[in-house]
Amino acid sequence: MIPALPDPTTLASAVSVRDRLALAQALNLLDDRRPAARQCAAAFLDALPVERLDAGGHLIGITGPPGAGKSSLTAALIQVWRRRGLKVAILAVDPSSPISGGALLGDRLRMHASGADREVFIRSLACRGEFGGLSAEVWPMSLAMLAAFDIVLVETVGVGQKEIDVSKMTDTTCFVAQPASGDSIQFLKAGIMEIPHVIVVNKEDIGMAARKTLSELKTTLGRRTDLDGWQAPALSASAALGSGIDTLADALDSHRNWLLERGQFTTRRQRCQAEWLVKHLREEFGRYGINRLGGEDALFAELTNAPRRSPIAAYEDLRTRVIPNP
Numbered sequence: 293m294i295p296a297l298p299d300p301t302t303l304a305s306a307v308s309v310r311d312r313l314a315l316a317q318a319l320n321l322l323d324d325r326r327p328a329a330r331q332c333a334a335a336f337l338d339a340l341p342v343e344r345l346d347a348g349g350h351l352i353g354i355t356g357p358p359g360a361g362k363s364s365l366t367a368a369l370i371q372v373w374r375r376r377g378l379k380v381a382i383l384a385v386d387p388s389s390p391i392s393g394g395a396l397l398g399d400r401l402r403m404h405a406s407g408a409d410r411e412v413f414i415r416s417l418a419c420r421g422e423f424g425g426l427s428a429e430v431w432p433m434s435l436a437m438l439a440a441f442d443i444v445l446v447e448t449v450g451v452g453q454k455e456i457d458v459s460k461m462t463d464t465t466c467f468v469a470q471p472a473s474g475d476s477i478q479f480l481k482a483g484i485m486e487i488p489h490v491i492v493v494n495k496e497d498i499g500m501a502a503r504k505t506l507s508e509l510k511t512t513l514g515r516r517t518d519l520d521g522w523q524a525p526a527l528s529a530s531a532a533l534g535s536g537i538d539t540l541a542d543a544l545d546s547h548r549n550w551l552l553e554r555g556q557f558t559t560r561r562q563r564c565q566a567e568w569l570v571k572h573l574r575e576e577f578g579r580y581g582i583n584r585l586g587g588e589d590a591l592f593a594e595l596t597n598a599p600r601r602s603p604i605a606a607y608e609d610l611r612t613r614v615i616p617n618p
């Protein structure tokens with residue numbers, strides 16, 4: 293039987309107060325491609341509290357090569373954030389290895405997720421290889437979770453080109469480097485990898501190799517900044533020992549404050565949505581779609597200056613401009 297669609301306004305109110313069933317239902321709705329469901333999802337997103345979506349919470353992307361310790365660090369960060377009284381939601385995109393990744397996160401977080409801690413919410417999402425590696429649902433789902441949680445963390449695997457996706461759809465990107473793996477350093481040097489906002493070498497407990505990687509990363513970063521002028525710190529931590537985790541949480545928070553102080557925070561959220569819209573158009577219509585709407589630069593300028601709309605409603609408008617009479 294096809295499940296009935298929920299009432300979008302009621303669903304939005306329930307999500308805003310972290311009703312877990314409502315949250316699960318909302319995420320399923322955002323994953324539903326049927327036209328009626330898309331309309332309902334657009335109305336649901338429009339009914340979420342705007343101030344939360346524009347300026348509330350902290351949307352963090354954590355990325356890095358397989359096995360670097362993203363899930364372990366996430367588990368450790370959750371403990372720190374919970375101690376600080378923050379409510380946390382996790383979206384694990386395509387947990388790559390059920391043994392080291394998914395299961396580990398599952399084990400560590402079972403206590404939280406089982407309902408013992410009502411202020412932690414975890415959901416995993418298969419990426420289906422579309423949308424350049426990052427599922428199209430990640431952005432709308434992040435918004436739904438931001439309506440209810442102080443921290444929303446999206447975990448994705450990637451090194452090189454791939455992690456760029458998540459960095460374009462979050463406030464702050466954290467790259468987890470694997471000790472003794474020169475890949476990330478080479479990618480950074482060659483400009484293949486965009487500079488993340490925070491870089492952390494995990495597994496500092498193994499000693500020498502981690503220290504060497506950290507110092508190489510620091511040398512590579514030098515005084516380089518990202519497009520906004522932020523200089524990324526390189527840190528080291530051990531998810532296993534729990535060392536360096538408070539400092540990592542502080543570094544992530546510093547980037548958020550830095551954006552807020554410069555009045556860049558809301559602008560960045562708008563840019564994330566514009567990225568999502570353009571990426572979506574490119575995926576569906578190729579360059580033709582973008583050209584129909586005046587080319588990428590003009591489209592970006594238009595979208596980042598447009599009044600706030602839910603991403604789904606905004607996308608449906610763009611589609612009808614590409615194909616006026618579907």
Ligand SMILES: Nc1nc2c(ncn2[C@@H]2O[C@H](COP(=O)(O)OP(=O)(O)OP(=O)(O)O)[C@@H](O)[C@H]2O)c(=O)[nH]1
Binds near residue numbers: 358389392496529533
């Ligand atoms: N020595 C040491 N091992 C660690 C540390 N953190 C994680 N590991 C180990 O590294 C392996 C991978 O950890 P995960 O947290 O699953 O890494 P991940 O980056 O989420 O992996 P994928 O999601 O599969 O890409 C596991 O065997 C962990 O036990 C650490 O701080 N020190």
Ligand SMILES: [Mg+2]
Binds near residue numbers: 362364388394397
């Ligand atoms: Mg993982």
